[in-house]
Every structure is written in structure tokens, then in C-alpha cells.
Amino acid sequence: MATDWFDEDFASVRLISAQTETGGKEVLRLGLEYELQPDWKIYWRSAGDAGFPPQLDWTGSENIGEAEMLWPAPYRFSIFGLETFGYKDHIILPIDVAVMDPTEPVAIRLDVDYLVCSDVCIPATATFNLDIPAGSSGSAGGSITSAHAHQIEKFVSKVPLTGAGLPIQVTSISRVNSGDARKLRLGVQGLDAAGVQVEDILIESDLRAGYGLPKPAGSSDDQADDIRYFDIAVMGLAQDQSLIDQPLTVTVIAGPLSVEQDLVVGAASDGVAPKAAPASTGASAGNSFWMIGLFALLGGLILNIMPCVLPVLSIKVMSALKANAQDTNRVRIGFLASAAGIITSFWMIAAVLVGIKLAGGTIGWGIQFQQPLFLTVMTIILALFALNMWGLFEISGPDQLGNAANDAITRSESHGRHISSNFLTGMFATLLATPCSAPFLGTAVGFALAGSVFDIFWIFTLLGIGLAIPYFAIAIQPRVARILPKPGRWMNGVKFVLGLALIGTAIWLLGVLSVQVGLTGAIAVGLGLIAGGVFIWARKRTSNLRPRLAFTSLAVLGFLIALFAPGFSKPPSLPGTSSGNGTLTWQPFAPETIDTLVADGKTVLVDVTAEWCVSCQVNKKLVLEKSNVRTALTQDNIVLMQADWTRPDQQIADYLASYGRFGIPFNAVFGPGAPDGILLSELLGVDEVLGALDDANGSASLASSAE
Structure with a gap:
């Protein structure tokens, strides 16, 4: 209204x-x-x-x-x-x-x-x-x-947080002795842990005074304290007025987080910072900066073994199988080109996210899988890769463009232009890897997306290097690829199986697309792809020019129908009631009710998921749906609350950002023993979930009853 x-x-x-x-x-x-x-x-x-x-x-x-x-x-x-x-x-x-x-x-x-x-x-x-x-x-x-x-x-969601257990908080505020100048020194704790940096600190008081911008004054000697100090100039204060014991309202704004506290100014301190102020580089300084970088590197490496990257392994396997028929330098250059494609893709993703962030939009890891056009194009590409792997067609065309397209799809070495093929394979691998979240990845991406432009490019470069490490390994020692059997007829069977893997991935993407544009739209895309594949097969079966041209035109028409079908589809309505997932019953996402539920003695498990998030589905099948965990989750005092991020949802994006997270899976447990929530890791473990439920409930009853 x-x-x-x-x-x-x-x-x-x-x-x-x-x-x-x-x-x-x-x-x-x-x-x-x-x-x-x-x-x-x-x-x-x-x-x-x-x-x-x-x-x-x-x-x-x-x-x-x-x-x-x-x-x-x-x-x-x-x-x-x-x-x-x-x-x-x-x-x-x-x-x-x-x-x-x-x-x-x-x-x-x-x-x-x-x-x-x-x-x-x-x-x-x-x-x-x-x-x-x-x-x-x-x-x-x-x-x-x-x-x-x-x-x-x-x-x-942008209103500053108040109360106890704030993710960041001012732990001290005092007047600084610095000659005639009036200054306040504030100690802010939790910035590194939250992966954010202070953008502004606002002071409200009954004094007729103004307060300047915060300036970094150093950090605590004990890194475990995670305290950063800031000096704020006080202007217009009368000579007979004192800041000591003055009550103030302090609002700290740090990226997507903001907190508000009522404080009293303490006694004066000297003007020496506890530690030399870090140089301003646009990124969180200190050991945490390099630790987050290490997390990004490990997160990118682990992506190679995540379920959503399995289709890419088919392309990697075919590269390695063909590699032992090539000379050493050719193998090295090919795998270096794939690594370059991976890193370039991460740079492109970073550039797009920076543009969206500067424009004030919502950014997150894997959000391109919320876009029907992206899903449709990726499905068509997978289908073409599978058809090509089955030997039904090869792309040829004039000059450089024809050769590049031929390399990208067929990896044909006959043109002597295998670098572009490997480079585009690396880019393709990155696109399929983004719906997954892995250990360390969520921390690194959250740090990057909550930080500056430098943070985003720094972290995404390390993510790319991590994902490309297997390629670098073979490039450094190409003989690793030669351990595999020599090419032969058996490769046709491998190609067929790997083609089926690609088709399986295309079907999975169609399932995700059905959530975005409806089942009818997804079926239309699938029928267009089937028609295109049938006509490509028919084209392969004839050598007459006129039928080949006709079948080619019909195949192109089928793929065009697949491409444009989502635009004529009506997205399904979002469910407004409780939904069942397997044997668990989930309530719709309503974060504003969590405090009330906890006050009533309930324990709340929040699950932010999406159809395109393979890691989310793995968590459900291997952890949340296990009998002992399911028994614990179906007790009367447990409330299961699920947020579906398959389609863009600003409320969910803001909720994730409030915890410094920009990707999923995201799981948190709230309860009388943990009213501020216990954040769980991206890949869940049975003991981790049961332990968090016990801690949030304030007892060990859940674990014992689940045994």
C-alpha cells in the first residue's frame, strides 16, 4: 500500500x-x-x-x-x-x-x-x-x-546494529593529550574478523561541537585483540567544556556493517599510538591481509575438486590425454594458456563486480547463475561441447575468427593454433566453478567484496592462481601428463562418457533455469537443443551439399529457439508458505522473527541456498539429511528457516552482507545459548552441525538424543 x-x-x-x-x-x-x-x-x-x-x-x-x-x-x-x-x-x-x-x-x-x-x-x-x-x-x-x-x-538492514554481541564494537573512547588540539581516540574491535574496514565514525552529543573524519592511529600490540585505533578531531568546543565523562552516541560505518553504541568518554591518554598506523593501501593491513590472501589461494585450489567443477575435468582430461602426443614445449605452452584463461576470467569477474558495486548494486559470488540469459548460454555451450566431443561437427570459418572458434570447441591441432583453445578452456572452467563455495573461499570473497577495488582484484587474482595451480604444475613438469596411456581407439569411449557428463551438466543447468523462467521455458530451451542436436546428427549423415545446408539452417534455428525461449516465458511465482526439502520442513525466510523465536526458547537453523549452488545440495544430502542430524533437526524446539537465493533477492543479499558474506552456502544457528548466532563453514560436517545446535541450545541434549 x-x-x-x-x-x-x-x-x-x-x-x-x-x-x-x-x-x-x-x-x-x-x-x-x-x-x-x-x-x-x-x-x-x-x-x-x-x-x-x-x-x-x-x-x-x-x-x-x-x-x-x-x-x-x-x-x-x-x-x-x-x-x-x-x-x-x-x-x-x-x-x-x-x-x-x-x-x-x-x-x-x-x-x-x-x-x-x-x-x-x-x-x-x-x-x-x-x-x-x-x-x-x-x-x-x-x-x-x-x-x-x-x-x-x-x-x-542498513540501520546500525545495537545491543550486545555486535560483530564490531568500540571498546574504548578517551580524550587525547595533544597540545591545544582536542581529539578523541576510539578503539574499534573486530574489523579483521568481520573482514571490513572503517569508512566513517559519527559522534552525537549534547555538546555544541563538531567532529571530524576518523584518522587511523594504529592497532593494538596484541594481534589477538583485533583492535584498531582512530583519532577524531573535536571542533568548536568551548574552553570551559570538558570531554571527560561526556556521554556520546557513536555510530561506526564499516562497509555493509554499521553499529551504534552509547558510550562515555574516559580519561585522557597520551598522543602516542599503540602501534604505528598502517600505510593506506585500500585494503585491511597487517597479518590478516596476507592470511586472507592465503585463504583465497587455498579456496581457488580446492575449487578444482568441488562437485560443480567436475564437468570441467572432462575438458582437462582430454587435454592431458592429447598432451602425450605433443612435444614438451607444446604441452607447457598449452597448460600455461589455460592458466592464463582462468586468471583472466577472474579478472573479468572482478571488473564486473567492481562496476556493479560502484553503481550501488548487489554483488556476490556466483550471482551470474541468477540470470536466465547466462544459464541459457552456458547450457547451449555445454551442448555444443558434447556434440563436438561425440564427433558430430567441427566449426570452421574464415581467418582468425574461424580458427579461434574451431580451437574453442574442437581443440583441433590441425590449424596449429592450440593456444586459443586452451585459453578459452580456462575461461570456461572458471565460469562453471563460480556456483560453488569451498572452504576458505567464503572468507576470502567476503573480505574482497566488502573492501575496496584493490581488495577485489587482489583476492580474485589469488583465487584464479589457486584454481590454475594444476595447470601450472603440468606446465612446470609436462612429463606428468605423459604418465597417462597413449591415445588410441579407447579414447572414443572416453569421449562418449565425457560427453554424457557435459550433457548431465546441461540438464542440471536447465533445472536451475526452470526456477528462473518456469518449467515451460526450460522445456522449450531443452527441446530447442534437442532439435539442434538431431539436425547436426542428420547433417553428419549426409554428404550432399543441399541437404547439409538445410540441416545446418535447421540446427541453427533450434539453437536460436533455445536462446530466445526464456525471454517469452513467465517466471514462476515464489512460494509464500513453508516448503519441504526431503524429510525436513523449512519455514520461509523471516530474519526479523529470529530474536522472538530465540526469546521463546527456540533454536533456529538458517540455511541460505540456491538451485545453482551444488555445494548447498551436497551439504543437504551428505549432512543435513543424515539420520542422526535429521533426528536432531526435527525436535520440537528446532526451527528450520530457509532462504532461496536461486533468483535475485535483495533481502537475502543484504542479510548475507550483514555478516560480511557474499556467497553461499551460508548456514547459521541461533538459540538461547547463542543469540547472536554461530556461523558454520561452507562445507558442513555432522559434528559441526550437532555441536552448533548444542551450543545454541545451551545443553548437550541434542547430540545425545541424535545418537
């Missing part, structure tokens, strides 16, 4: 609701949505040196009580020595409104006074009327969630 837009030359604003009816709930979540013209801004709750935040007047409203504005982390605007804080472009300010009688309708009458500034500042007023009918939750078996709910929650 939403009001009409209230338009001004510099901004448009409207009131939206996350609910279509009261639903028997005592709190109604609304959102004040602004669309601001370029270079215009509105203000945060503490505007800074100038300005004021939106002011709300609920006079005339019926059946409502107190209203609380939730403030997403703002931007800092610095101009002519003035520091202000606010929002630009598009912003939704969530509002929680108490409902006096949940069984009665709500009438909202809201007047909003706000200030919009660019080169000049203009005060504006908007008036909204929004009526929300009464209704009991689930009374009609439907949902009371409005079309605006997810957009509101997107900005709720």
Missing part, C-alpha cells in the same frame, strides 16, 4: 506500508520514501553543522500510538569546512508505528516537514493520508505483506 507521490522540483516523497492490513499485529511498519534529484540531499537524525531531519506530525491519525523512525546509516557531506550527514538519490526511512487496537483499522494522517539542500536549502512540506484495514493474520490464508515490504526491509 502506498500514497501518491508528493512531487517537488527537487524531490518526490510518498508514504508506503509493509502491510496491506493490520493483521492483528501491534506494530505497523511504514516507510517514508524519497526520490531526490541529483545533487540534492535530506538530513539524518543528527544533521551536523547545518540542516534538520524530517519532522513528523501524526495529528488526526486514528488507532495509533508511539511512532519510531529507524535511521539507516547516512553519508557524510563535507563542504567549506562544514560537516553534515544525510541521504541522497533514493532513500526509505522506515517507521515503526504502535497500533492501539490490532483488531481495528488504522487511519494515518501524516504531515512531514523536511529540508532539502543542494547549493541552496529549501524547506518543504508533504501531507499523506493512508488507510489500512483491519484483518487477522492469515485469516484468508494469504499474505498481508505488501509489494513494498522488501524495499522497506532493504533499508531496515
Whole structure:
């Protein structure tokens, strides 16, 4: 539900609701949505040196009580020595409104006074009327969630975290003795563990003073403490005013994370940093930087043995089998070219992710598998590779383009251009590897995507090197490839089996595609591929020119039908009720309910999964569906909550980012013994899951009952 837009030359604003009816709930979540013209801004709750935040007047409203504005982390605007804080472009300010009688309708009458500034500042007023009918939750078996709910929650996720057990937190704040200058020194703990770096620190106080940008002042001597220190200049403080014992509200903004704490300034410290400040390179400094690099290298290496990379092994095997008929230098150059293709692909992925991040979009590991066009193209490529491996066709064409295409599909050595073939094979291997997450990979990718442009390219380069290590190994010692049997007729059988593996992967991708575009669209793609394959087979069976041209045209038509079929398909609707997965029953993803469930003594297992995530499916089959784990998960006090990221979902992306994670699998356990959650590894283990359930439950009953 939403009001009409209230338009001004510099901004448009409207009131939206996350609910279509009261639903028997005592709190109604609304959102004040602004669309601001370029270079215009509105203000945060503490505007800074100038300005004021939106002011709300609920006079005339019926059946409502107190209203609380939730403030997403703002931007800092610095101009002519003035520091202000606010929002630009598009912003939704969530509002929680108490409902006096949940069984009665709500009438909202809201007047909003706000200030919009660019080169000049203009005060504006908007008036909204929004009526929300009464209704009991689930009374009609439907949902009371409005079309605006997810957009509101997107900005709720940007509201700074408060309370105990914060992922990052200010552990100390004191005045610094540095001559006449007034400074505060803050110690922030947990940045390395969360894989983030401080972007800004905002100070609110009753003093008439301004607070500058945070400047790194060093880190703790004990690396285990994981504490970074920052100095903040205090400006405009009167001489008779003291910072000591002054209560402050501190908001730390660190990438996707932001936290808010109420603190009191401690006694003065000297101006010497605990440790020399690290050089600014755009990446988290210190030993953790190199440790994350090592994780990236290991994560890339382990990707070679992950289930989603198995189809690529068929191409690797064929390269190695043909290698022992080549000279040593040719083997070395070929495998180095494949390694170069892998690393180049990671650079391309990094460049795309940087572009999306700079544009303010959602980024994550394997998110290309959420795009129907990507899935369709990859399915067609796999089908062509399989048909070629079965000897049904070879691609030829004029000049360099024809030779490159021929190399990419057939690996024919007759043209003497095997480098391009191996290079493109490396790129293809990378594309198929991305739906998998492996040990160390999630940590490395989360660090990269939460960091700077340098972080992303640094980590993705190491991921590429890790995935390419087997190629480098054979390039360094080509005789490794010669251990395999000499080529012969037996290779035709191997080609047939490997072609079946590629077709199996294509069928798996069609299954993922069916979730994106519907079963009808996926079937249309499959039928187009089958038709194309049949006509390619028919073309192979005849030597007459005219039928060959006809069959070629029909085969191309079949593949074009496969390519464009998803565009004419209607995506299936997302399920709105509990879903069963094997013998386990999962509730829909509702992270806002976790605290309530934990308070009621429940233990909650959150599983973020996707059809395209092979590692997720392996976790379910080999761990979550095992009898002893299943017994533990089906107890009365266990709540299973699943988020399906097969299709793009901003709420899920924001939830992952709140934990510094940008890829899946993602599993976490919450309970009375672990209200802040226990994050599990990407590849689950039985003991790990049972142990986390015990810790979260606060007892050992689960493990013992599962034995």
C-alpha cells in the first residue's frame, strides 16, 4: 500500500506500508520514501553543522500510538569546512508505528516537514493520508505483506546494529593529550574478523561541537585483540567544556556493517599510538591481509575438486590425454594458456563486480547463475561441447575468427593454433566453478567484496592462481601428463562418457533455469537443443551439399529457439508458505522473527541456498539429511528457516552482507545459548552441525538424543 507521490522540483516523497492490513499485529511498519534529484540531499537524525531531519506530525491519525523512525546509516557531506550527514538519490526511512487496537483499522494522517539542500536549502512540506484495514493474520490464508515490504526491509538492514554481541564494537573512547588540539581516540574491535574496514565514525552529543573524519592511529600490540585505533578531531568546543565523562552516541560505518553504541568518554591518554598506523593501501593491513590472501589461494585450489567443477575435468582430461602426443614445449605452452584463461576470467569477474558495486548494486559470488540469459548460454555451450566431443561437427570459418572458434570447441591441432583453445578452456572452467563455495573461499570473497577495488582484484587474482595451480604444475613438469596411456581407439569411449557428463551438466543447468523462467521455458530451451542436436546428427549423415545446408539452417534455428525461449516465458511465482526439502520442513525466510523465536526458547537453523549452488545440495544430502542430524533437526524446539537465493533477492543479499558474506552456502544457528548466532563453514560436517545446535541450545541434549 502506498500514497501518491508528493512531487517537488527537487524531490518526490510518498508514504508506503509493509502491510496491506493490520493483521492483528501491534506494530505497523511504514516507510517514508524519497526520490531526490541529483545533487540534492535530506538530513539524518543528527544533521551536523547545518540542516534538520524530517519532522513528523501524526495529528488526526486514528488507532495509533508511539511512532519510531529507524535511521539507516547516512553519508557524510563535507563542504567549506562544514560537516553534515544525510541521504541522497533514493532513500526509505522506515517507521515503526504502535497500533492501539490490532483488531481495528488504522487511519494515518501524516504531515512531514523536511529540508532539502543542494547549493541552496529549501524547506518543504508533504501531507499523506493512508488507510489500512483491519484483518487477522492469515485469516484468508494469504499474505498481508505488501509489494513494498522488501524495499522497506532493504533499508531496515542498513540501520546500525545495537545491543550486545555486535560483530564490531568500540571498546574504548578517551580524550587525547595533544597540545591545544582536542581529539578523541576510539578503539574499534573486530574489523579483521568481520573482514571490513572503517569508512566513517559519527559522534552525537549534547555538546555544541563538531567532529571530524576518523584518522587511523594504529592497532593494538596484541594481534589477538583485533583492535584498531582512530583519532577524531573535536571542533568548536568551548574552553570551559570538558570531554571527560561526556556521554556520546557513536555510530561506526564499516562497509555493509554499521553499529551504534552509547558510550562515555574516559580519561585522557597520551598522543602516542599503540602501534604505528598502517600505510593506506585500500585494503585491511597487517597479518590478516596476507592470511586472507592465503585463504583465497587455498579456496581457488580446492575449487578444482568441488562437485560443480567436475564437468570441467572432462575438458582437462582430454587435454592431458592429447598432451602425450605433443612435444614438451607444446604441452607447457598449452597448460600455461589455460592458466592464463582462468586468471583472466577472474579478472573479468572482478571488473564486473567492481562496476556493479560502484553503481550501488548487489554483488556476490556466483550471482551470474541468477540470470536466465547466462544459464541459457552456458547450457547451449555445454551442448555444443558434447556434440563436438561425440564427433558430430567441427566449426570452421574464415581467418582468425574461424580458427579461434574451431580451437574453442574442437581443440583441433590441425590449424596449429592450440593456444586459443586452451585459453578459452580456462575461461570456461572458471565460469562453471563460480556456483560453488569451498572452504576458505567464503572468507576470502567476503573480505574482497566488502573492501575496496584493490581488495577485489587482489583476492580474485589469488583465487584464479589457486584454481590454475594444476595447470601450472603440468606446465612446470609436462612429463606428468605423459604418465597417462597413449591415445588410441579407447579414447572414443572416453569421449562418449565425457560427453554424457557435459550433457548431465546441461540438464542440471536447465533445472536451475526452470526456477528462473518456469518449467515451460526450460522445456522449450531443452527441446530447442534437442532439435539442434538431431539436425547436426542428420547433417553428419549426409554428404550432399543441399541437404547439409538445410540441416545446418535447421540446427541453427533450434539453437536460436533455445536462446530466445526464456525471454517469452513467465517466471514462476515464489512460494509464500513453508516448503519441504526431503524429510525436513523449512519455514520461509523471516530474519526479523529470529530474536522472538530465540526469546521463546527456540533454536533456529538458517540455511541460505540456491538451485545453482551444488555445494548447498551436497551439504543437504551428505549432512543435513543424515539420520542422526535429521533426528536432531526435527525436535520440537528446532526451527528450520530457509532462504532461496536461486533468483535475485535483495533481502537475502543484504542479510548475507550483514555478516560480511557474499556467497553461499551460508548456514547459521541461533538459540538461547547463542543469540547472536554461530556461523558454520561452507562445507558442513555432522559434528559441526550437532555441536552448533548444542551450543545454541545451551545443553548437550541434542547430540545425545541424535545418537
